[in-house]
Amino acid sequence: MKDPHLTTAQFIAQLREIGGCPWKAADGTQRVYFNDLPDLFGLELVYYKSGNIKSAKLDGDRISNTTARRICGDLATLKLWVDPADGTTHVRHQFRPIFDYDYHAILTEAVSDRVAEVPCPAPD
Secondary structure (H helix, E strand, C coil): CCCCCCCHHHHHHHHHHCCEEEEECCCCCEEEEECCHHHHHCEEEEECCCCCEEEEEECCEEECHHHHHHHHHHHHCEEEEECCCCCCEEEEECCCCCCCCCHHHHHHHHHHHHHHHCCCCCCC
16 A cells, blocks of 8 residues: 555655544554544445434445444444554454454555545655
8 A cells, every 4th residue: 555655754644635643652653543434434424413324325325224323333443543654554343343344455445545546745
């Protein structure tokens, strides 16, 4: 996913452009977290004012509101981050997901596709 010609700072800038939130530990470890997992996963949700789902699509195909709610429940238990040093994507599950989707593969592909659409930032 990471262009080998980019510096880590440039890659972080690309990840920020697509919604990533950089984080740096005291020991210098860097990660870029993603919070809008339903959007990355391909869910399109419309809500009532009450907060309940009015309609849902997954990759453009209509799905039931119950299925959408369950997928959102699965995604809410995940942590997704990218290691900016080498571009690897990591997904951690807090609980066992309801659905048998390969969340790691789907989210990694979504991040890669979005990064590919972002122009390379200028060198520092």
